[in-house]
Amino acid sequence: ETGVTQTPRHLVMGMTNKKSLKCEQHLGHNAMYWYKQSAKKPLELMFVYNFKEQTENNSVPSRFSPECPNSSHLFLHLHTLQPEDSALYLCASSQITGAEAFFGQGTRLTVV
Amino acid sequence: AQSVTQPDIHITVSEGASLELRCNYSYGATPYLFWYVQSPGQGLQLLLKYFSGDTLVQGIKGFEAEFKRSQSSFNLRKPSVHWSDAAEYFCAVDTLTGNQFYFGTGTSLTVIP
Numbered sequence: 223e224t225g226v227t228q229t230p231r232h233l234v235m236g237m238t239n240k241k242s243l244k245c246e247q248h249l250g251h252n253a254m255y256w257y258k259q260s261a262k263k264p265l266e267l268m269f270v271y272n273f274k275e276q277t278e279n280n281s282v283p284s285r286f287s288p289e290c291p292n293s294s295h296l297f298l299h300l301h302t303l304q305p306e307d308s309a310l311y312l313c314a315s316s317q318i319t320g321a322e323a324f325f326g327q328g329t330r331l332t333v334v
Numbered sequence: 335a336q337s338v339t340q341p342d343i344h345i346t347v348s349e350g351a352s353l354e355l356r357c358n359y360s361y362g363a364t365p366y367l368f369w370y371v372q373s374p375g376q377g378l379q380l381l382l383k384y385f386s387g388d389t390l391v392q393g394i395k396g397f398e399a400e401f402k403r404s405q406s407s408f409n410l411r412k413p414s415v416h417w418s419d420a421a422e423y424f425c426a427v428d429t430l431t432g433n434q435f436y437f438g439t440g441t442s443l444t445v446i447p
Contacts, residue, residue, distance in 0.1 A: 325377035328377050
């Protein structure tokens with residue numbers, strides 16, 4: 223248990239569906255992240271939120287839409303995804319720069 | 335551009351043998367350095383980290399890593415590997431320029447009896 227909880231753990235969705243991934247951290251951290259992990263690729267940083275403000279968006283397609291209503295919660299809204307979006311989506315949190323990131327267990331997303 | 339290189343995609347070792355996983359980074363200054371481990375279907379767990387000071391750092395599960403500035407390396411070691419160490423290992427750096435970690439592509443470790 224890392225203090226970062228992601229739900230659901232597994233998700234199968236069609237290309238026309240709309241779904242959301244949820245992440246919650248109980249560590250009092252100020253920064254939260256979404257990463258995408260695909261087979262045989264480095265972890266891809268998607269979004270960074272610092273004190274609820276988005277500070278990074280690494281050229282992520284608009285079919286991925288993040289939301290950070292407070293410093294403890296982070297969502298990733300998904301719509302009209304493509305099969306190549308199938309991956310493990312990891313949420314992480316940390317204090318401000320210089321501290322290690324704590325990861326959730328991930329959501330295994332399959333787009334059919 | 336900043337980068338993290340883990341040259342070994344896959345390593346197989348016998349249980350009880352020693353282990354060294356390589357990591358090199360490309361960055362002008364000394365970043366913060368981390369090693370994470372990921373078991374199948376799980377998130378990443380921090381093994382150890384280097385911020386400053388003693389270049390040999392101790393982590394959990396009997397792992398250690400040594401920072402070598404001259405080689406821009408941060409290799410992970412364990413004197414005697416256990417079957418439960420089989421997992422994916424990721425090296426990461428924090429360049430201190432915003433909340434951003436750069437990860438290597440990972441090294442998959444197989445432990446044979």
